[in-house]
Amino acid sequence: MTDVSQSKTSPADIKKMSFEEALAELKTIVGRLEQGEGKLDEAIEAYDRGAKLKAHCESKLREAQEKIEKITMGPDGEPRTEPFEVA
Amino acid sequence: MNDLFTPPPSAPAASGTTERGNNAPALSVSEISNSIKRELETRFDRVRVRGEISGFKQAASGHMYMSLKDDNAVLSVICWRGVASKLSIRPQDGLEVIVTGRITSYPGRSNYQIVIESMELAGEGALLKLLEERKRMLAGEGLFAEERKHRIPFLPEVIGVVTSPTGAVIRDIMHRLSDRFPRRVLVWPVLVQGDGAAEQIARAIEGFNKLPLTGPVPRPDVLIVARGGGSLEDLWAFNEEVVVRAAANSAIPLISAVGHETDTTLIDFASDRRAPTPTAAAEMAVPVRADLIGENQEIGRRIYAGANRLLGERKMQLEALARGLPDPRRLIEEKTQRLDDRAERMRNAVRGYLRNQTAQLSEISARLPHPKQQILLASHQLDSLKERMTVSLGQILPKRQQEFDRLDAARRMQAATGLRLERSVTALQSLDRVLESVSYKNVLKRGFSVVRGDDGAVLAADQISDGMHLNIEFANDRSVAAVAGSDKGPLVPPGGASGKSGSKPKKKPGASGEAAQGSLL
Incomplete structure (x- = not known):
C-alpha cells in the first residue's frame, strides 16, 4: 500500500517507470482488486493508480514510431547520428 | 597424372598414347571423360581420406556438399541424402575428419570428387583447437560466468545494432523489429569479416557503452551484435579476444547473433543472450506490440470490472445490512401490543382462577355428608346386624336337630347288624347244599x-x-x-x-x- 500513498504525493514516479515496471505493478493492482479484499478507500486509491499506470503503458505503446539512424564520428571524434536508409 | 593411369587394354585411348601422329584417332571429350571416370572408379573404389571440413553446406534436397582440405590441397566431397542422415557426426567447418568413399568424376565440370559413405572425427582442426584454447582461457577469467549476465530489458526505447550496414542482416533485424514493435534503432556500421573487423566491432560495443545518458545521441537500452552465416574463417572476427572482452564488459545488455544456429563463436559465450539468427535477436529485443496493447486493454477491463465489483459488493452488503435494521417505532409498537396483550391475559387469568376454585369448593362441600345422617346410617346398620344375628341363631338349632334326625342312627345300626347275620346264614346254607x-x-x-x-x-x-x-x-x-x-x-x-x-x-x-x-x- 506504500506505493498507493506514493501515488498521491508523487504521481510523477509513474512517468519514470519503464513499461515493464508499470505493467508489473498494474497486474498486482488488478489481482488485488479482483480478489475483492482490503479496505474500500484503499481499493479506490488502487484503482486510481491502476488507471494511471494503464495510461502510462498505453502511452509507451503509442510512441512506437520507427526511426533508424547511423552513428558517425564527428571531426571532434564524438559520435553523431545521421539518418540511415536500409539498403 | 600419368603414373595414376595404367591404360586398360580395352581403352580406346591405348592406341593413341604410343604412337603420336596425325593418323591417330581423336577422342571426343565425352569419351575421354568417361574413360577417366571409369578408371577413377575402378582404381579408387574405396578409399579413406583425412582432412579438415570447409565450406560445408546442405542443399534443400538433403545432399551435403563440402570440401576436405589440408595445407596444400582441396578435395570436393559429396554426401548423398541417404548417407547424410546416417552420419555419426554432423559435418561442420573446421572439423578434422576421416571419410570413407569412392572417387568419381563429374565430367560436366572436369572435376573429381569423393562420394562418401561414412565420416568419423579425426581430431580438432587447427582453428578449432585454437578456439578451444582461447575459450578455456577466457572462461578461466570468468568472462562467461552466469552472474555477469544482464537481463535483457522487456521494452527498450533505443536499440543499438553493431553490424554491417549492408546486407541482409540489418534488413532482417529492422523488418522483424517493425513487425513486432517499431523502435528507435542506432546502427553502428562495422566490417564483420577481414582485416580490422574485430577491432571495429569491439570499438562499436565500447562506443555505445560510452555514450552519456543524456546527450545528443541516446544511449541504447540493448545491443545486438550480428552477422550472417559463413565459414569458420568468415566468422573468425567474433572469436577474437578484443570482441569477446568488449561484449563481456558491456554494461548495456547485449544479444549476439552471429552466423547460423549451428555456428557458435566465442562472443556467444560472453553475450548476455545468444540468438540463433539476427531475426531471432530482434525477437528477443522487443515484445509484440499488438499483444501488449491487447493485454493492456484486458487489464484495463479487469481493473474496471474489479473496482466495479468491489463497489457493487460493498453496496449490496450495505443494502443487505440496512434491510436487517428494524424500524425502532415498529419495534416499540410491537412490544407495546404484546404488553397490552399480556396484561389482559393476566387479568383474565386471575378471574378464571377464582372462579375455578369456587366451583371446586362447592362441588366438594356438596359431597360432604351431615353427622346426623352418618349416625342414623350407622344405627340402621347396627339394627340390621342385630336382626340378622337373631334370625341366624333361631335357624341354627332346628337345622342341627334336623340333621341329627336325618342321620337315623339307631335304626340304621340295627339294620346293618341284622343284614350281616342274614348274609352269614344264607352263606352257610348254600355251603351245606353244596356239601350234600x-x-x-x-x-x-x-x-x-x-x-x-x-x-x-x-x-x-x-x-x-x-x-x-x-x-x-x-x-x-x-x-x-x-x-x-x-x-x-x-x-x-x-x-x-x-x-x-x-x-x-x-x-x-x-x-x-x-x-x-x-x-x-
Missing part, C-alpha cells in the same frame, strides 16, 4: 354200597379175608355180613367205592354242625 350234593350217600342211592370193617374203616377188596365181618352200608339201610371165602374178584368194586367214601362218614359230624348252627340262630 357231593355226599357219598347220593352214590349209594344209585345202588352202590360202602363196605367197612369192624373198626368202621372202609375196606378195599384185598383187605377182605375169609371170616371177616363186613358192615355194608346201603342207601337206606345197613347190614352185617360175613365172608364165607370166595373169589375175591367180585368184591373189588365195593372196595374201590369204599376208598371214595372214606370221607363220607365224616358227613355226619357235618350234619350235626348244621344243627349247632341252627341252634345258633
